[in-house]
Structure formats: structure tokens, C-alpha cells
Amino acid sequence: MQTPEKLRQAAARADWRWQDAHAVRSVSDLANYLRLTPVAVKQMAAAAARQPVKITPYYLGLLLPDDPADPLRRMVLPDPRELQISPDELADPIADGGKHCPTPGLTHRHPERALIFPSMQCGGYCRYCFRRQRVGCAAAVWSDEEQANALEYIAQHREIREVILTGGDPLMLPDASLLTLLQRLRRIPHVRLLRVHTRMPAYNPSRITMALTRGLAALQPLWVVTHFNHPRELTPVALRYLARLRRAAPLLNQSVLLRGVNDNSDVLRELGWRLAEAGIKPYYLHHPDRAIGTRHWRTSLTRGRRLWRELWGSLPGYMTPQYVLDLPGGHGKTPVAADYVADAGGNVFHIRGPQGGRTYRYRDGEEPRMNTD
Numbered sequence: 001m002q003t004p005e006k007l008r009q010a011a012a013r014a015d016w017r018w019q020d021a022h023a024v025r026s027v028s029d030l031a032n033y034l035r036l037t038p039v040a041v042k043q044m045a046a047a048a049a050r051q052p053v054k055i056t057p058y059y060l061g062l063l064l065p066d067d068p069a070d071p072l073r074r075m076v077l078p079d080p081r082e083l084q085i086s087p088d089e090l091a092d093p094i095a096d097g098g099k100h101c102p103t104p105g106l107t108h109r110h111p112e113r114a115l116i117f118p119s120m121q122c123g124g125y126c127r128y129c130f131r132r133q134r135v136g137c138a139a140a141v142w143s144d145e146e147q148a149n150a151l152e153y154i155a156q157h158r159e160i161r162e163v164i165l166t167g168g169d170p171l172m173l174p175d176a177s178l179l180t181l182l183q184r185l186r187r188i189p190h191v192r193l194l195r196v197h198t199r200m201p202a203y204n205p206s207r208i209t210m211a212l213t214r215g216l217a218a219l220q221p222l223w224v225v226t227h228f229n230h231p232r233e234l235t236p237v238a239l240r241y242l243a244r245l246r247r248a249a250p251l252l253n254q255s256v257l258l259r260g261v262n263d264n265s266d267v268l269r270e271l272g273w274r275l276a277e278a279g280i281k282p283y284y285l286h287h288p289d290r291a292i293g294t295r296h297w298r299t300s301l302t303r304g305r306r307l308w309r310e311l312w313g314s315l316p317g318y319m320t321p322q323y324v325l326d327l328p329g330g331h332g333k334t335p336v337a338a339d340y341v342a343d344a345g346g347n348v349f350h351i352r353g354p355q356g357g358r359t360y361r362y363r364d365g366e367e368p369r370m371n372t373d
């Protein structure tokens, strides 16, 4: 095994390209850093054959070397359960290809928003990746021609008001390519907002270079949506880079509800507080899609809704994310949090109190009674 001191030094290297180049990409290398039995190594290797492994030295330094149940470990280490395929996973979970994919690397389902996929690489690979199927219409690497076609499509569709860069991870592009692409989008008059989705601040925070930050600041209005799932991912190092990033753009976060990682209201609450302290508004909590081999990550919707109810009212409202499910079949994201309101007809509603539990009758149109004493 590597000495912890060596790993600590590697984890602290503040050069994102170095971190990326030295990412662990094989199970046999992992055994240099974590205590793994030979059986575990063999099982992990089988799962790794299906989806690549990639863990930066920085992220490796956050893992608990002796604890197989460590939530951070679970997110990046291959698991033999990935090889089990449930019958309900066989379909393309959200049908993002086909008619919503007019040109390679672009998905246009909602008229006012277009998604583009400029890079299919990521700073690390999440074992639960719910995008495995979703990115079916994106080329692994966007060629100049594909990019030109996507820009042309956006320029011709005046209903597009926001362009969302996703992937993969758009921050895997070098600064020059990323900023040039964003500047080209900025020059299309009807594109009012730009948005960049990235998990890089979790896997490789030093990607937030001064040059990138300056470039993004010059492209306002532009929002950045990060992807943190667990409070331990918001390390002092990550917080330092996020402080820089938030001077350039307003920040939101999306999380995926993951069994054994954050399917616990204390963890989700702490995540909410840490994000807020970092100047990031929790945006979405995604119920996991039915991507192939992800059964072991999914909690039931019933449990997810109960967790969400425990958050509401015990966190400031702005720290409570929307709990959403991307409906199988390509029908889009829908809020699935607790229903608080039942319409009983005749302007009467049965409304649940904020903590669930009791329901109150509310009659619409009734004037508040004035206290005339």
C-alpha cells in the first residue's frame, strides 16, 4: 500500500490536470490505496469492465481506507451488484434520444431549454450514473462539425432561451474550448441564459482556475449547477474553490438520492446546511432513474417522500431541494414530494401541516375574521 503521507501529498496537489492525469483507473491500482480482499478485487474488476473506474488522488484521499460502507467509497468503487439487471431497467429510462435529439450532442424537449453535451468525459465516474442511457444521442467527443451544427440549430430556434451544458462534464474541456463555446452561445441574441452542470468541484475542485472564473464571470447571466451528494464532499479545499466560483456565477446544486449515501434525513439536512454555507442553493434531489445495474442504489418512492417530509420544516425553505423523478418514457421531471393539498371541491381544500401529520380544512375565498375588540 502507498503510505498515507504519499496519498495526502498527492491529494493536496492543486493542479487539476495533474489530478486528472493521475486518477486511478483500475481496480488493481485501487488495492494500493484501500484495504481490499482478493475476492473484492475480483468482483470489482468484473463490474469495472462495464463502466470505467476513475478516481482522482484528491477524491481518493477522502475515502475511508478500511470502511467498505463509506458513502464516498460507494459512489466511486465498482460493485458486483452493478452486474445485476432488473427487468424494469431494460427500457431506456427516460427516452432522451430519437425525436428529442435533432442533432448529435443536443437534446431539445422543453421548447425554451436546450441541453448540449460538449464532452462525455467526467472528472470521476459515479457508479450510480443515471446518465448511462440518457446520453445515448451524444457523441463521445464533440467534433467541430457537430458543435457547429448544434450552434446552428440553437440559432435557428428562437424559442430557446436557455442553453444547458451537461454531459459528461463540460468542465473536462480545456478553458479555451469551453469559453469559446460559451461565447458563441452568448452571441445568439435569443439565448438569455447559460447554464453549466458539473461534478468537477466534487472530484477535482482545482479545476476552478482563476482563468475559468474570470471567463465565466464575463459571460453573465450564467448559472453553475454543482453535483454534491454527501456533506463530506464539501471539504475545506472544495469550499475554497467554490468561494471563487460563486464570485463568478450564482450556484445551485443537484443531488441524487442514493441508498447508503444520503437516504437519511440527518445527512440530507447537513448537506443542505453545508451547501448554503458555501453559497449554493440546493436545487434538485433526484429520485434515481432506472439505469441498467443500479437497483441497489434505489430507495422506494415512499421512503424518499418520507425523507423529504422530514426535511421540510426542519430546514430553512431555501435549503430544501425539490424532490423530482424523471418519468420513464421521456415525459420529463416531475416533483414527487409529499402532496400537501387535496382539492375537496367547492373551494374547499384539505391541507396538511408542514410536518405531515394533521390535515386542516381550508376554504378559499373566506375573508380573514377581523378582531374588532
Ligand SMILES: *Cc1c(COP(=O)(O)O)cnc(C)c1O
Pocket (backbone or CB within 6 Å): 107, 108, 109, 110, 113, 114, 115, 164, 333
Ligand atoms: C433536466 C432537463 C432539463 C433541465 O431541467 P431544469 O428543470 O430546467 O433543470 C432540460 N431538458 C431536459 C431534456 C432535461 O431532462
Ligand code: SF4
Pocket (backbone or CB within 6 Å): 121, 122, 123, 124, 125, 126, 128, 129, 130, 131, 132, 167, 168, 169, 199
Ligand atoms: S459526473 Fe455525472 S455524467 Fe459523469 S459519471 Fe457522474 S453522474 Fe454520470
